[in-house]
Amino acid sequence: MKIKGIRVVITGASSGIGLELARLFLDRGARVLGASLPDRQIAIEDNNYHHVELDISTREGVDRLFEEALNQFGKIDCFVANAGMAHYEKLIRADWDHLNPIIDTNIKSVMYSAIKMKELYPTEPFHFMVTSSVMGYWPLPGYAIYSATKAATSTFLDGLRLEWERDQRLHVVYPVATKTRFFDVAGQPHDSWMMQTSKHVAKKMLKGLEKDKKKIYPSPIFEMCYRVAPWAISFYRKREANLLKRYYS
Numbered sequence: 001m002k003i004k005g006i007r008v009v010i011t012g013a014s015s016g017i018g019l020e021l022a023r024l025f026l027d028r029g030a031r032v033l034g035a036s037l038p039d040r041q042i043a044i045e046d047n048n049y050h051h052v053e054l055d056i057s058t059r060e061g062v063d064r065l066f067e068e069a070l071n072q073f074g075k076i077d078c079f080v081a082n083a084g085m086a087h088y089e090k091l092i093r094a095d096w097d098h099l100n101p102i103i104d105t106n107i108k109s110v111m112y113s114a115i116k117m118k119e120l121y122p123t124e125p126f127h128f129m130v131t132s133s134v135m136g137y138w139p140l141p142g143y144a145i146y147s148a149t150k151a152a153t154s155t156f157l158d159g160l161r162l163e164w165e166r167d168q169r170l171h172v173v174y175p176v177a178t179k180t181r182f183f184d185v186a187g188q189p190h191d192s193w194m195m196q197t198s199k200h201v202a203k204k205m206l207k208g209l210e211k212d213k214k215k216i217y218p219s220p221i222f223e224m225c226y227r228v229a230p231w232a233i234s235f236y237r238k239r240e241a242n243l244l245k246r247y248y249s
């Protein structure tokens, strides 16, 4: 895909991976509409950048995002469902309501946005990208729900790929731990191993998009382990399980 001149929507563009990705798109001549929750400091000043404050975990929020994008651009060439959240927790108490925000944000919003793109453009080409996680492959202790949400969106896009037109491109990104606000928001008390920068992840996303990659792995170490030595992750998992046990003892 050529980046110059395209019209892009990015959810979660106020910080971390989404913010870096928005900057890279703008550097390459794209027009960008970013979204985040209300009352956030917006770090981008650029004539080709617009920002909208809304809650993408609701139907109203996503509908408004599409309306704003169509008002601004007339057409959406690429939608990046990047916003996401996690709770770092040991699951020991059944709480129905606790499940809602993460499922609404990480799953329902992504599915609804993808289907809206198809509804808008039944046979026209477009790109839809979702920021999943390596935890969608390899769940980690403390993140059982989060890991399941990331596996769900990845599988969802695999399913859509079988149904949609060939030039309606679907891209899934699998970052490893990345230095953003993510772990603070999740409430993880310790640092993760092998943290990547959000800029690195964003660069890989853009490159993956340009090369029309279905699956984008920003960490070559993860990709190698996954393919050749999946047992290697067990050491990391053991460390994480011990830490979680300690916090909840």
Ligand SMILES: NC(=O)c1ccc[n+]([C@@H]2O[C@H](COP(=O)([O-])OP(=O)(O)OC[C@H]3O[C@@H](n4cnc5c(N)ncnc54)[C@H](OP(=O)(O)O)[C@@H]3O)[C@@H](O)[C@H]2O)c1
Pocket (backbone or CB within 6 Å): 011, 012, 013, 014, 015, 016, 017, 018, 035, 036, 037, 038, 040, 054, 055, 056, 057, 082, 083, 084, 085, 105, 131, 132, 133, 134, 174, 175, 176, 177, 178, 179, 180, 181, 182, 183, 185, 198
């Ligand atoms: N950091 C990691 O280690 C890591 C690893 C793998 C995958 N990921 C995934 O990468 C994506 C981006 O995360 P990040 O690491 O860049 O974290 P981040 O810095 O916390 O960014 C999250 C973004 O999502 C937005 N957001 C969250 N809930 C929202 C809602 N209901 N409505 C609108 N915007 C909402 C946030 O907006 P506000 O600023 O308004 O809160 C923020 O812009 C997420 O999907 C995450 O699951 C992260």
